[in-house]
Structures are given as C-alpha cells and as structure tokens.
Amino acid sequence: KIKKALALSLALAMGLSLVACGDKDDSTTESKSSEATSEAASSEDASSEEASSEDASGAAKIEAPSTDGWDDSKKIYAYSWDEDFSKKMNVVLDKFPEYKDYVEFVTLGLGGTSDDYKTAIDTALTSGDKYPTLIPADNDVAKYWSEDDSKTANLYDLGFTDEMLANSYDFAKQYGTTNGELKCVTWQATAGSVYYRRDIAKEVLGTDDPAKVQEALASWDKFFETAETLKAAGYKIVSGAPDVKYAIWDTQSQPWVTDDGSKETLTLDKSVTEYLETAKKIYDGEYSNNTSMWDNSWAADMKDDSKVFCYFGCPWFIGSMQGNGATDGNWGAVTGPTSYHWGGTYVCVGKDTNNPELAAFLLYELTCDPDVGVEITNKTGDCVNNKAANERLINGELSSDNAAQKFLGGQNPFAYFAPVAENIKIAPLSAYDQGCVELIQNSFSDYFQGKVTYDKAKKNFETAIKERYADVKKVNWAK
Secondary structure, eight states: OHHHHHHHHHHHHHTTOOOOTTTOOHHHHHHHHHHHHHHTTTOSSHHHHHSEEEOTTSOEEEOOOOOTTOOGGGOEEEEESSSHHHHHHHHHHHHOGGGGGGEEEEEOOSOTTSHHHHHHHHHHHHHSSSOEEEEEEETTTHHHHHTOTTTBOOTTTTTOOTGGGGGSOHHHHHHHEETTEEOOBOSBOOBOEEEEEHHHIIIIISOOOHHHHHHHTSSHHHHHHHHHHHHHTTOBSOSOGGGGHHHHHTTOSSOSEEEOSSSSEEEEOHHHHHHHHHHHHHHHTTOSOOOOTTSHHHHHTTSTTSOBOEEEEOTTHHHHHHHTTOOTTSEEEEOOSSOOBOOOEEEEEBTTOSOHHHHHHHHHHHHHOHHHHHHHHHHHOOOBSOHHHHHHIIIIISOTTOHHHHHTTTOOTHHHHHHHHHHOOOOOOOTTHHHHHHHHHHHHHHHHTTSSOHHHHHHHHHHHHHHHOTTOOEEEEOO
C-alpha cells in the first residue's frame, strides 16, 4: 500500500520530474517519466526509483514533497518517550517550516526501553487515533518494531537508497537492516569514549594531554596498570565495575543469544563471560566505589569532590554528566581500550502511515543531510551518524559554544568520536538482548561483591531468563 501510494502521489504532485540515481540516463528520463505516470499505482519499484533525486553535487536525495492540496488528513504523528527526538526533528522543521503544521509530536513521558513504551506504541498502531508514523526506539528495543513487518515499513520502498546512506557509519546501517530491508535509521553515532578527570590526570599521570592519557588506557592490561597507580594515590579508576560493560559487550562476535530454531536452547556470546571476569577483577582489586549505573552514588561520583578518575560514555552521556554536576572544562576524552558504541535512537516508520512522502523526506533530512547534521551537533552537542558532517565539524565548523567541546575544555571531541564510529563492529542482535542485559547485571551483582559463587550467579541468571522468556529451556555459555 505504501509503495503504491507513494509512487502515485509523487507521480501526480511532481510530474515524475525526479531523476533516479544511477539507473537512468538523461536522454531517457523524459520518456520514462511519462510512462511512469500511468503505471505508478501498479509498479512495485516506482517508489524506490522515483522518490529520489540528486542535489547540486550529484548526491542522491529524497525530494521535498509539495504540500499543494494537503489538509489535516496529511498530518503525521511523531512519537517518543521524551523530548530529545522532537528537539532533533525540529532542526529539520526549522529548515523546512512549510511542514510544521503537518507534524505533531506525541511525547509519552515513559522509559524508552520499558514495556509501557512498547505497549503505548503498539496500542496507537492499532487504535486508529493519532497513528504513529515516526517511531523512535532505543537501541535496546528498536528490533522489537523493525523486525516486525506487520508494524513498520521498508524504508527502501519509501525512497531510501544505499547511495543516500553513503555517509552512514557501517554499524548503524547494519543495525537498521533486516533481511535485506532497511527498517530503521538513526541520526546518532553513539561512539564510545572514556571521559577522564583532567585534574586527577595531572596529579597522578603527570599530564592531562589526551594522547598521553590514551597511552595509559590503550588496552585492558594498561587499564588495570593505571587502576593500580590511581589506587596507590587514593583514587578509583571507575565509579562501578558495570561502567565497562558496553565497551566489552560490543566486542561480541555473534548475537547475544543464538537459538537452535526452536528457541529452546540459548547460547550467550563469550563477551558476556569476558565482562564478568573484568568486572570481578575491578571489584576484587578495589578499583571502584562499587556503585551501580544510574544510582545516586554513581551520579555523585561525577562531581569534582569525588575520587573517581573516569567514566565510559558516549556523546549523549555528556549531558547526563553535566546534569549530575560534572564541571565543564575539567574533563577530557580518549578512545580507551577498545572501540565501542552505547545506545542510540533508531527511527521506524509505521507501515500504514497516511503520508509516506513526508515521513521519508523528514527522515532523509534528519539522517542523511550533512547540513542538518552539522546544525544538530552545534545546537545539541550530539554526534551525528553522518561522516561528511563530522568531517566538517572536525575541520572548522564546530561552534565555539558547542556543549561537548566546552565540557572537554576546548578539545574537539569529534576528532575522537568519528574514528571510533568508523571502527565499531556489531554482531547481529536478537529479541532477547534487552532481557539479557538487565538480568546479567541483576544476577551477578552479588557475585561481584563476593556474596554468592559464580556458579550460583549463573543459576540465578538461567532461572531469571527462563522466567522472562517462556520458550527458553536451556542456556549455554560460550567458551
């Protein structure tokens, strides 16, 4: 339905004057356009061929749809759990104000990975009232919608092409692709970094120069050597052992969970056990304050009066640190022991949207337009999933009051974020990932603190995962 509606509306509204990328030469464009006008409603490929054009530089693009004849029936609804998505999308709408009357944001005020958020979106998809055209979803749960063809559209059918995604980092495109279909895209490159206290670095390491600090954290062996040095000086290298989990879990070589077809036997990737070993070493070595991520004591360790040297984080995490009292200018950023990413928001399009042209165009602008990417970074401090935009930000277009740069004492963080984003490798994910992430941490917290044995913690996890997922009968641990 979306294919036909998009093809027909583009044919009628634009006269099919668009030039598809790489498929047609100029001499045949006019004749093919007139043929497409009569065939648009029945052509399977019309939307993907005709929805795109080229900008002045020759790059593929999705054309801005005409609003001629539009009324309230063309309004789309953009859902989200908080206001972050609307802030980013408003950068696009400020550039194209003619669409502001046709986009309404629905902010639910729920946890982005919560079952309540899933239920609210699913209910809206079936209720007929304010149908969710744009569905943002956290990295941990986006697969819930993107892998369900009954709920979300293939963005290739809406006009996206691989050429348009040339500036996307590989990990983001890989995540958004399911069975050869592009089911979600993101404006974010959530490249992981290690944020370190400059004052502690000067005192203990003798310098706060990022190049020298990176040498001290360049591998996990170096990390623990530095942890011992910091400990001798009265400092902790991290606030809590779980701080390192995303950096290690992102080294996984297979999905968090693989199944034998029946889903009765689940096998966890070896990165899980590697994390457990590393976290236990942090606990036993007394290299942390034994806090848990997002609790009050963990947040308090970001202030200048704490004895914690660093946090593993990503671009959006800077805002969390600032909100928890971390002082602008007293932090630096390095890559750390490994390239990784943490989180991110991916956006799906509801399969039965009433305005696929507008949905496709807005998402194209949000994720593929370098000008929008530069603007998003300069307005919000976010790191975008756009290589061309990041290159411009590294080479002079970063605003002097950029929030991330101010936090890092004038250091241009995108010189670190961009190379990390290029090197991120992610394994195919599964629908069990969110549950595993939560239950691993819950089940092994007592083990880290020496309250239960490793085998007992494993049994606790296996019991919990089977209770969460009724089809799971057996859990295997990869060697």
